[in-house]
Amino acid sequence: MTSCRLRDVRRLAGVLAAAVALGGCSMMLPQTTALQDHRPAQLPDRVALDGVPFVPQDENLCGPAALKMAMASADTEVMLGDLKREVFVPGRQGSLQAEMLAAPRRHGLVSYQLAPRLEDVLREVSTGTPVIVLQDYGVWPVKVWHYAVVVGYDYPKHEVVLNSGLKQGMRMPIAVLEYLWKQSDYWAMVAVPPQRIPATAHEAAYVDAVAALEKAGGLKPARIAYQTALDRWPDDLKATVGLANAAYELGDLAQAEAVLRPAVERHPDSAILLNNLAQVLSDLKRDPEALKVIDRAAALGGDFSDAVQQTRRHIVARMQSAATAVKN
Amino acid sequence: MKSNLMRIVGRLLILTMLALPFQTVQAGMIGTDQIAASGGAAMQRANLLGTMSRPDVASQLQSLGVDPASAKARVDAMTDAEVQSLAGKLGALPAGADSSGWGWAILIALVIWAWYSYR
Numbered sequence: 523m524t525s526c527r528l529r530d531v532r533r534l535a536g537v538l539a540a541a542v543a544l545g546g547c548s549m550m551l552p553q554t555t556a557l558q559d560h561r562p563a564q565l566p567d568r569v570a571l572d573g574v575p576f577v578p579q580d581e582n583l584c585g586p587a588a589l590k591m592a593m594a595s596a597d598t599e600v601m602l603g604d605l606k607r608e609v610f611v612p613g614r615q616g617s618l619q620a621e622m623l624a625a626p627r628r629h630g631l632v633s634y635q636l637a638p639r640l641e642d643v644l645r646e647v648s649t650g651t652p653v654i655v656l657q658d659y660g661v662w663p664v665k666v667w668h669y670a671v672v673v674g675y676d677y678p679k680h681e682v683v684l685n686s687g688l689k690q691g692m693r694m695p696i697a698v699l700e701y702l703w704k705q706s707d708y709w710a711m712v713a714v715p716p717q718r719i720p721a722t723a724h725e726a727a728y729v730d731a732v733a734a735l736e737k738a739g740g741l742k743p744a745r746i747a748y749q750t751a752l753d754r755w756p757d758d759l760k761a762t763v764g765l766a767n768a769a770y771e772l773g774d775l776a777q778a779e780a781v782l783r784p785a786v787e788r789h790p791d792s793a794i795l796l797n798n799l800a801q802v803l804s805d806l807k808r809d810p811e812a813l814k815v816i817d818r819a820a821a822l823g824g825d826f827s828d829a830v831q832q833t834r835r836h837i838v839a840r841m842q843s844a845a846t847a848v849k850n
Numbered sequence: 851m852k853s854n855l856m857r858i859v860g861r862l863l864i865l866t867m868l869a870l871p872f873q874t875v876q877a878g879m880i881g882t883d884q885i886a887a888s889g890g891a892a893m894q895r896a897n898l899l900g901t902m903s904r905p906d907v908a909s910q911l912q913s914l915g916v917d918p919a920s921a922k923a924r925v926d927a928m929t930d931a932e933v934q935s936l937a938g939k940l941g942a943l944p945a946g947a948d949s950s951g952w953g954w955a956i957l958i959a960l961v962i963w964a965w966y967s968y969r
Contacts, residue, residue, distance in 0.1 A: 554966065582947040608924060613914025616945025620936050624927035656946055661958065669946040680967075687948070697966045698959035706944060730929075733882045738927040764882040794880045801878050829880055836878070 551704075553640040554697045558680070562641045569648045570674035570683060571595065576690040577602065584687060585609045585617025588654045588669040589625055591685055592713045595652050598629050616667060619656060619709060626713035627735045630743035634720045634731045638708030640700060642722040644675050644682075649721040651712045652685075658705035665705070672699075716747035719754060729760045736768055744768045759789055766798055778802045786815070793819045793826045797833050804833075809841045883930075900930025903937035910940045 574595045579587035586605035593600055608625040609617040623633040636642045636653065643653045653672040660666035673691070674683030680696045703710075712720050716735075719728055729751050736744035748765035751758060762785045769777040782799040789795055796819035803812035816837055819830045883897065904925050911921040925933060936943065 551962065551966070558966075579948075584948065585946050588946075607920050608927075611911065611914050611916060611940070611945060614940070614945035614947075616947035618936065618940070618943055618945055620928055620932035621924060622946075623932060624924065628923070628927050656944060658944075659956070665944065666948075667944040667946040668948065695960075695963040695966075697963040698956065701959040701962055734929045734932075736882060737929065760882060760885045763880075763885060767879055767882050770879055794885065798879045826880060826884070833878065 551700045554700045568676040574652045574673045578688045582615045584669045591671045596715045627738040631713045636710040656706035656709040657702035716743040725755045793822045804837045812837050897930040900934035
């Protein structure tokens with residue numbers, strides 16, 4: 523274990539770091555200062571997410587344990603062994619951030635990386651979502667990375683409550699959390715069911731998170747999540763395309779058409795929507811209609827004109843073979 | 851004989867063309883991720899690099915002890931940007947693990963906290 527061999531180095535480093543720390547605290551912990559000076563609006567005083575089940579970690583398995591806690595609170599039960607297979611890297615004896623984000627998608631959840639803000643963590647917790655944070659318990663130059671789950675806070679006492687390692691409901695001053703957390707550039711994530719948008723989510727980032735779920739093969743949950751996004755942001759182009767694509771992939775051409783029809787009027791400049799509507803209509807054996815739509819797309823030109831031309835040729839070919847079939 | 855060889859080579863060429871993962875022009879539905887891709891050259895480049903890096907990242911995971919089938923499934927669940935963030939850096943990026951031997955960081959943090967509380 524590196525923590526033993528490097529004890530002396532760390533002791534020295536610790537003293538140095540403490541000296542630096544005392545010299546410039548408000549610079550070192552800018553978010554704690556800001557949070558103390560300015561109370562975020564409409565943030566409840568204290569929150570405890572008692573519903574989050576505690577999963578003590580086995581050695582080096584804080585990643586899978588943190589995921590299991592976050593996913594269980596999103597009503598998704600996964601075996602710890604499965605999560606280990608999905609995120610643990612034996613050669614590193616740990617779990618990487620990208621894989622922590624990827625794993626919940628394999629179980630139909632939307633992974634959302636939070637903005638690097640303390641306030642956002644508290645907001646997520648206050649709306650019932652536990653937050654996974656990546657902390658560094660090491661002292662320069664040694665890094666000891668660790669995932670913990672924020673499951674509560676007490677604003678008047680300036681404390682957060684963590685499920686971390688073997689400790690359930692560990693109380694930690696917010697300043698300490700920030701000190702340990704900022705080494706990861708304030709990395710934090712949540713995993714939410716597709717029916718629910720995280721409280722601090724932004725439109726584009728959330729829709730990207732859903733697109734990641736779609737790409738990972740979670741077509742059914744992605745379809746729900748795109749619909750959730752469109753209920754909140756009806757004009758979002760990417761969510762519209764995504765919803766229609768997910769429906770199409772699932773063989774629901776009727777829904778794909780129902781989504782794209784009004785969308786092409788809402789976004790008349792989108793060649794993607796027109797192209798995809800034409801493809802859906804053609805698959806519904808309504809090629810003459812499809813041809814009209816694809817001609818509208820062709821008239822727009824732009825980045826996708828090659829793909830549009832290809833779709834057009836495809837439709838024309840289908841019409842010709844249909845005409846030949848009728849003749850014979 | 852020669853024409854047979856030509857046919858095989860031709861088929862191979864067609865197969866490799868089809869297998870090119872970053873082929874953007876294809877008949878049918880335009881994918882959801884194409885919207886971001888047209889958002890800017892930098893994004894497009896990252897996506898392209900991410901797509902190309904998938905086999906690399908999977909084999910790097912394998913070399914770190916992940917079994918082949920799991921490695922592929924794990925990479926498949928990532929976005930292009932996530933794959934790109936890992937490519938060539940699996941040995942160096944933060945890997946969250948245990949929190950043993952965390953006394954010093956906590957001690958320093960507590961000192962800072964004390965300073966905060968009394969300022």
